[in-house]
Amino acid sequence: MAKKAEARIIIHLACTECRERTYTTTKNKRNDSQRLELRKYCPRCRVQRLHREVR
Numbered sequence: 001m002a003k004k005a006e007a008r009i010i011i012h013l014a015c016t017e018c019r020e021r022t023y024t025t026t027k028n029k030r031n032d033s034q035r036l037e038l039r040k041y042c043p044r045c046r047v048q049r050l051h052r053e054v055r
Contacts, residue, residue: 007031013051015042023051 007030013023022043027036035053042049 011036011053011055013038013040014054015045016050016052018042018044020044021054027053 007028008026009029010024010026012021013025013036014021020042023040025036037050037052039048040051041047042051
């Protein structure tokens, strides 16, 4: 049986330098209302960079 309102949404993470969207993940809207920021490997830049949530 499905819940009333799903709190988890799918988001895309984009590199802050080259703006390429290379990662997708889910987050809980109720617990994390701000934009997510993670250090991930960017295959285009070939280095770890800060990736931010894009809408």
